[in-house]
Structure formats: C-alpha cells, structure tokens
Amino acid sequence: METIALAGALRLAMGRIVRRLRQAHAVGDVSLSGVSVLARLARSGPDSPGSLAELERVRPQAMASTLAGLEQRGLVSRTPDATDGRRAVLAITEEGRAVLEQRRSESVARLTHALDEFTPQERQALQDALPLLDRLAERI
Numbered sequence: 001m002e003t004i005a006l007a008g009a010l011r012l013a014m015g016r017i018v019r020r021l022r023q024a025h026a027v028g029d030v031s032l033s034g035v036s037v038l039a040r041l042a043r044s045g046p047d048s049p050g051s052l053a054e055l056e057r058v059r060p061q062a063m064a065s066t067l068a069g070l071e072q073r074g075l076v077s078r079t080p081d082a083t084d085g086r087r088a089v090l091a092i093t094e095e096g097r098a099v100l101e102q103r104r105s106e107s108v109a110r111l112t113h114a115l116d117e118f119t120p121q122e123r124q125a126l127q128d129a130l131p132l133l134d135r136l137a138e139r140i
Contacts, residue, residue, distance in 0.1 A: 010136075021107050030075070030099055033058070033066045038075060038092055038100045046091035048081065075099055 001009075022032060030038070037052060047055075053063035067090060070076040075096035081087035092100070115123055 021110060024106060024110055030073075030103065031066065031069070033062070034070050034075070035100065035103055037063075037066055037070065038096050041076065041090065041092040042097060042100055046079075046089045048087055048089055050087075052090070070096065073099075 018032070033056070036056060040052065040055060041047065049063055049067055050060060052067070053060045056063065058066075067076065067078075071078060071090075073095075075093055076090045077093050078088045078090050081089050115126075118126070
C-alpha cells in the first residue's frame with residue numbers, strides 16, 4: 001500500500017474508533033484532552049502546565065483551559081513549585097484517579113466486547129501492531 005493511502009486509511013480508522021469511544025461517555029464528562037492529562041499525571045507524576053502543554057503538543061492556552069476544568073472538578077490539584085515559587089505544579093487527585101479508572105473501564109469494556117467478535121488470529125494481529133501504533137503516536 002502506498003504510504004499516503006496508508007496514512008489516510010489509518011486516520012479514518014483511528015478517527016472512527018476514537019469517535020465511537022467518545023460517544024459512549026456521558027455529556028459533561030471529562031474531555032479527551034482532560035483524560036489524556038489525567039493519564040499522564042497518573043503515569044508520570046506531578047508536572048508543570050508548560051511541560052504538560054509541550055508533552056501533549058497543545059498550546060499553553062489550551063492546556064490552561066483543560067487544567068482549569070480539571071481543577072474546578074477537583075480532579076487535579078495545584079501547588080507552588082518547591083524550587084521556583086512562580087511556577088505551579090499539578091498533580092492528579094484521588095477523585096481524578098477514580099474518574100480516570102472509570103473512563104478506562106468503560107472504554108476497555110466496549111473494546112473488549114467488540115474484540116470478542118474477532119478471531120484469535122485477528123486479535124493477535126492487532127496485538128502485534130500495538131508497538132507500531134505507539135511509535136506512530138509519538139512521531140505525529
């Protein structure tokens with residue numbers, strides 16, 4: 001398959017998966033960008049807004065908006081940086097961890113149900129593609 005055709009097919013397939021998972025969550029639920037930030041904080045620990053914006057590849061203003069929503073809901077906490085009081089450090093709260101786990105559980109359940117209809121060989125092919133998809137995600 002030509003590279004440009006592969007890129008187009010991947011974009012369409014991944015977009016459909018993300019949209020379908022997004023539709024499964026209640027209105028007013030945490031946004032995908034919010035979930036991504038919660039997951040990063042849960043995995044990597046507290047971080048600054050600037051660093052989070054860079055890691056998530058969004059503008060600082062967009063990250064500020066995402067963080068404000070998460071803070072307002074009590075899903076992240078903000079404290080002054082111990083080494084530079086002008087900077088803030090954000091950390092996931094226990095409520096944030098609970099929301100993240102619930103969201104993951106719902107998505108995993110939907111994906112599990114869908115994957116149950118695949119053959120063992122098809123599931124293995126998807127498993128084998130995961131490292132490549134992760135690598136692709138890091139390079140976009």
